[in-house]
Amino acid sequence: MRKTLFESLTRRPFTEKLATPVDPEIARMASELDVKARRRLGRSLSLRLVDAGSCNACELELNALNNPYYDLERFGLRFVASPRHADVLLVTGPVTKNMREALLRTYDAMPAPKWVVAVGDCAACGGFFGGSYACEQGAAAVLPVDLRIVGCPPSPNQLLEGLLALFSS
Amino acid sequence: MTARDPSLADPFDHLNGSIVAEQRPWSRIEVQADIWTEAADRLSRRALTLLGLWGEPRTVHMAVADANDLSRILVLSISCPDGRYPSVGRVHPPAIRLERAVADLFTLVPVGLPDTRPWLDHGKWGVHAPLAAQRNDARPAEEYGFLPVEGENIHQLPVGPVHAGIIEPGHFRISADGETVVRLEERLGYTHKGIERLLQGADLERAARLACRCSGDSTVAYGLAFARAVEAALGWSPPVRAVWLRALMAELERLANHLGDVGAICNDGGFAIMLAHCSVLREQVLREAVACFGHRLMMDRIVPGGVAGDIDPAGAARIAALMADIRCRFQRLVELYDTTASLQDRTVGTGVLRPALAAQFAAGGFVGRASGRKCDARRWPGYAPYDELEFDIPVLQEGDVSARLWIRIREVEQSIRLIEQIVAKLPDGPIRTENGSSPANAASEGIAIVEGFRGDILAWVRIDAAGRIERCHLRDPSWFQWPLLEAAIEDNIVADFPICNKSFNCSYSGHDL
Numbered sequence: 001m002r003k004t005l006f007e008s009l010t011r012r013p014f015t016e017k018l019a020t021p022v023d024p025e026i027a028r029m030a031s032e033l034d035v036k037a038r039r040r041l042g043r044s045l046s047l048r049l050v051d052a053g054s055c056n057a058c059e060l061e062l063n064a065l066n067n068p069y070y071d072l073e074r075f076g077l078r079f080v081a082s083p084r085h086a087d088v089l090l091v092t093g094p095v096t097k098n099m100r101e102a103l104l105r106t107y108d109a110m111p112a113p114k115w116v117v118a119v120g121d122c123a124a125c126g127g128f129f130g131g132s133y134a135c136e137q138g139a140a141a142v143l144p145v146d147l148r149i150v151g152c153p154p155s156p157n158q159l160l161e162g163l164l165a166l167f168s169s
Numbered sequence: 170m171t172a173r174d175p176s177l178a179d180p181f182d183h184l185n186g187s188i189v190a191e192q193r194p195w196s197r198i199e200v201q202a203d204i205w206t207e208a209a210d211r212l213s214r215r216a217l218t219l220l221g222l223w224g225e226p227r228t229v230h231m232a233v234a235d236a237n238d239l240s241r242i243l244v245l246s247i248s249c250p251d252g253r254y255p256s257v258g259r260v261h262p263p264a265i266r267l268e269r270a271v272a273d274l275f276t277l278v279p280v281g282l283p284d285t286r287p288w289l290d291h292g293k294w295g296v297h298a299p300l301a302a303q304r305n306d307a308r309p310a311e312e313y314g315f316l317p318v319e320g321e322n323i324h325q326l327p328v329g330p331v332h333a334g335i336i337e338p339g340h341f342r343i344s345a346d347g348e349t350v351v352r353l354e355e356r357l358g359y360t361h362k363g364i365e366r367l368l369q370g371a372d373l374e375r376a377a378r379l380a381c382r383c384s385g386d387s388t389v390a391y392g393l394a395f396a397r398a399v400e401a402a403l404g405w406s407p408p409v410r411a412v413w414l415r416a417l418m419a420e421l422e423r424l425a426n427h428l429g430d431v432g433a434i435c436n437d438g439g440f441a442i443m444l445a446h447c448s449v450l451r452e453q454v455l456r457e458a459v460a461c462f463g464h465r466l467m468m469d470r471i472v473p474g475g476v477a478g479d480i481d482p483a484g485a486a487r488i489a490a491l492m493a494d495i496r497c498r499f500q501r502l503v504e505l506y507d508t509t510a511s512l513q514d515r516t517v518g519t520g521v522l523r524p525a526l527a528a529q530f531a532a533g534g535f536v537g538r539a540s541g542r543k544c545d546a547r548r549w550p551g552y553a554p555y556d557e558l559e560f561d562i563p564v565l566q567e568g569d570v571s572a573r574l575w576i577r578i579r580e581v582e583q584s585i586r587l588i589e590q591i592v593a594k595l596p597d598g599p600i601r602t603e604n605g606s607s608p609a610n611a612a613s614e615g616i617a618i619v620e621g622f623r624g625d626i627l628a629w630v631r632i633d634a635a636g637r638i639e640r641c642h643l644r645d646p647s648w649f650q651w652p653l654l655e656a657a658i659e660d661n662i663v664a665d666f667p668i669c670n671k672s673f674n675c676s677y678s679g680h681d682l
Contacts, residue, residue, distance in 0.1 A: 001505055004442070014449055051337050053360040055678045057385025057466055060429075062335050064455075067448035081333035097293040098359045099338055102330045128379055133299045134363035153385065155465060 014068040018160055026147065026165045043167055044076040048086035048110065049119075052103045053096030053135065057153040058120040062090070064156045077163055083109040088166065091143070094122040094129040095136040107143055115146040115166065119159065124148040180216035180235050181243055184208055189246070192614035193401040197230070197244035205247045206255050208233060213260040218531045219649075220618070221627045222257060222264050223642040224271035226302035229254050230642075231264075232616070232627060239549035244616065244629075249277055256282040263530045263649055274300040274365070286314060289358040289681060300366055318344040318352050326663065330359045337677035341666070348662040353655045361681040368641040373399060373473050376638045380628070381468050383643050384679030389415075389422040390621030391643065391679075392471035394628035397552065398641075399473040402615030402632050410598040411475035412553050417488075417591045418458075418467045418476075419619075424584040425454040426622040427577040428499070430674055434574055435506065437668040438515035446502055450495050457491050460484065475601030485592040492585045499585075503578055516571035520669035522657040523568060530649045533624025535576040536673055540568035546620035558590050568657075570672040612639065621646065623674060645679030 051059055062079075065072040072078065080086050083106045095103060107116070118139040121127040126137040139145050149162035184207065186198035200208075211217040212233065220232040220242065228246050235241040247254050256279035258265035268279040269288035276298040290297065292310030318325070323344050330338035340356040364383060368376050380395035381388045393415055400407060407415075432447025455465040461484040462470050470477050480488075506512060522532075527540035537544055545562045547555040563579035565572040614631045624646025631639045654673045658666060 001442075001509070004446070004501060004505060049335050050331055051335075051360070053362055053678070054337070055382040055385040055388075056337050056676065057382075057388065057468065059335050059337065060386060060466065063429075064448070064452060067452050068445055069449070069452050079335060083331075093360065094362060096360055096362055097295070098291045098361055099330065100293065102338065102359070106331050128375075128382055129362045129364075129367065132363035132367055133294050133296055134361050134366075152468065153466070155459075 015071045015074070016069055018157070018164070023158075023161060026149070026162050042076075045087045045163075045166060046080040046085050047077060047088045047090055047163070048080055048083045048106065049090045049092065050099075050103050050106050052091050052093040052099040052123065052139065053129075054093035054120065054122055058092035058122075061153045061156055061159060062092070062119065065159055070156045070160060072160070072163075075160070075164060076167075083107070084111065086110050087114060088163075089114065089116045089143070090119050091116060091123045091139040091145075092119045094126045094132070095139055095142050096134055097136065098134070100136060100142055103139075103142060116143045117147045117149060117162065117166075118145045119149050119162075120154055121150055121152045124150050127152065177237055178216070180211050180237075181241065184243065184245070186245065189614070191402075191612065192244065192616065193404070195242040195244060195616055197246055197614065197616075199246045199248065202247065202255050205231075205245060205257075208245055209255065209257040209260050209264075212257065212264075215528065219257070219261060219263050220531070220625075221629070221642070221644040221648075222267040222271065223629065223644065224275040224277055224300070225640055226275060226300065227252075229271060229277055230629070231257065232629070239544060240551065242550060242616075242618070252276060253278045253280050255280055258282050258284070263652070266652065267648060274298060276301045276305060289361045291358055299363065300369075313356060315342050315354055315356075316352070320346065320351070322346060323351060328666075339677050343663060343666065345663050348664070350658050350661055350663055350666070353658045353666070355651055355655060357651065357677060358681050360678045362678075364682045365640075365642060368638050371638050373632075373636060373638070376641065377472050378469055380641075380643060381471075383682060384645060384676040385466060385468070386426055387422070387621040387623065387626065387645075387676065387679065388466050388468045389418045389471060390619055390626050391628075392469070393419060394617050394619040394621075394626045394643065395630070395641075396471050396473045397617035397619060398615040398628040398630040399632065400615065401617055402613040402630055403473075404613075405474055405602055407475045407602050408599045409554075409596045410479075411600045411602075413591055413595050414476045414479070414600065415471055416554050416558070417480075417588060417595075418462065418470060419621075420584045420587045420591065421454055421458055421488075422467060423622040424495075424581060424588070425451050425458070427581045427584070428454065428495075430671070431502075431506075431574060431577050431581070433674075434516070434570065434668060434671050435512060437671045438512050440509065440512045443502060443506065443512075446498075450499060453491060453495070457484075457488055461488065472601070475599070477601075479600050485595060489589060489592050492589050496582070496585050499581060506574070506578075513571060515665070515668060516574060516672075517569060519570045519665050520657040520661055520672060521567070521569045522653055524566060526653060526656055527568065530653055532649050532653055533620075533646045534622070534650070535573050535580070535624075536650045536653060537624065538562065538564050539572035539576045541566045544625070546618045546625040550618060552617075552619070554591075557594075558587055560587050570668055573672040623647065623676065624650065626679075643679075643682065645676050645682075647675035647677075647680040650675045651680060 186200035435443035524541035
């Protein structure tokens with residue numbers, strides 16, 4: 001344990017500078033968000049994820065945001081356990097009919113102002129599961145979606161880029 | 170389990186029926202109710218092992234293996250013109266949830282099934298039995314009746330489907346006496362996307378992409394299982410280089426997932442430094458995956474007939490260097506786990522799964538191997554190129570959280586060993602078979618079993634003459650692991666539920682489909 005800790009003091013950190021150019025589509029969506037409400041929150045947002053039927057690939061990449069390479073919290077973004085603490089609802093998956101009610105209840109439990117981000121192709125448009133008897137056509141079929149981060153699954157860099165667009169327009 | 174003991178009675182003896190000639194590589198026989206019931210009895214007596222049970226509009230199929238030689242596999246089919254068949258779950262509990270799922274999707278009634286509650290159908294689809302022969306109107310949604318718990322001072326904790334972390338949805342009903350869990354009951358089906366319905370009529374390309382999205386963490390394994398089943402059906406043989414690249418991807422996936430799991434289990438024991446270091450190693454594997462194969466999780470890279478991307482010698486050299494680096498750094502983390510008593514205090518003796526139960530449910534992967542089950546689809550039934558590679562299959566008897574962690578640690582080491590052998594011996598040649606585009610001449614069936622990181626994935630497919638999927642079933646290892654979590658958590662404290670759950674790490678999406 002001591003060796004591992006000492007090594008961390010001398011080694012350069014894993015964490016990387018974010019150097020990705022902002023996708024124009026994400027910038028456009030972000031510019032339409034309510035700027036006033038956003039100013040009130042400053043540069044700090046609490047995120048709550050609901051998996052509405054994803055294949056769990058999106059969850060793997062969202063989890064990766066917490067690893068030392070991406071270190072999500074340095075941007076003022078953090079995942080919270082309760083929707084009551086959340087400003088932003090992240091939705092993954094095509095929204096299965098079996099998850100629809102739980103998703104709506106989670107959204108209703110969040111205080112305003114609040115935003116919804118559809119993460120991944122499934123949440124953005126239904127993905128491969130659009131048209132199934134068991135699925136809605138993505139998050140927008142159930143909730144007002146403010147931002148879409150596409151990808152199957154979106155990479156951690158794409159996720160960061162999209163989430164940081166919530167701050168800047 | 171490695172070879173049959175000739176003194177034992179053959180569990181396939183007198184399991185007679187008319188052979189369905191077109192299924193490969195293991196035969197499928199159509200049987201009458203008496204043979205079906207006899208097979209169910211042999212399952213309950215542990216002579217046979219249940220590999221899967223799935224439906225079609227008027228037929229139910231059951232894949233079984235010889236319990237003493239998992240390479241001997243047989244598929245039994247029973248025709249149910251009146252929509253009823255003798256329940257296997259009546260005598261063999263591992264089949265119960267599978268039969269409930271078949272009832273939800275096809276309205277086929279398992280006669281004698283002790284638990285007739287719906288499983289995947291939560292009454293929200295707007296249609297009942299969506300895969301059945303005729304369209305059925307939705308049943309009125311009923312309150313789901315959880316199993317009763319009796320006793321003084323028992324309180325219930327309903328958890329989910331929305332959980333606190335970044336994980337998949339499912340409901341856990343925990344009944345506790347003070348801090349002690351008296352009963353855990355799972356309710357799943359929240360991520361049911363109707364994949365088997367979407368697969369029907371799909372061409373091979375779309376079907377392969379759907380298969381890769383059954384469970385994202387096992388996308389390579391699902392892609393491999395589906396591709397192997399299709400190739401068995403159509404009689405294709407993928408080029409040798411493709412077979413080796415598939416194994417390379419499968420081992421990278423296993424490595425990345427096990428590294429993530431080791432960190433996450435320790436983190437659930439309050440030891441965050443392991444998570445930080447393991448997630449760095451995991452990230453490095455994924456970055457090499459995207460550099461070599463163009464996708465961090467290597468999704469859609471395995472296709473029927475071969476693979477969709479090749480690696481260059483520089484990529485192979487980078488992978489070899491990364492393996493040497495991970496072996497050295499992971500060893501230090503293993504020592505850290507092995508010498509931290511406060512962490513082992515949380516894992517040793519927690520969530521014990523008895524070997525008898527693991528054997529009854531034929532639990533695969535680290536769940537089975539941590540409870541004394543010597544199984545690994547890479548060896549039994551086995552598939553190329555693992556017959557040319559050296560690796561050990563770790564088995565432990567303890568069955569607790571720590572044992573499941575140690576199995577993963579040993580498998581990390583074995584996967585590194587395998588990857589090093591693969592990149593050293595990678596044969597040259599094409600990566601996709603020429604006949605990959607030729608349509609089938611007649612309907613044909615194929616079946617495959619593949620070892621994913623969490624256990625054996627079964628894929629069964631029937632392809633019509635036009636080369637489209639007529640019916641496809643994909644069985645996740647979690648079907649036989651989820652029920653065991655209910656047993657393993659009994660008598661543990663409520664606060665240990667997360668670490669027990671993480672040590673099982675069952676798939677919700679792969680189970681719900």
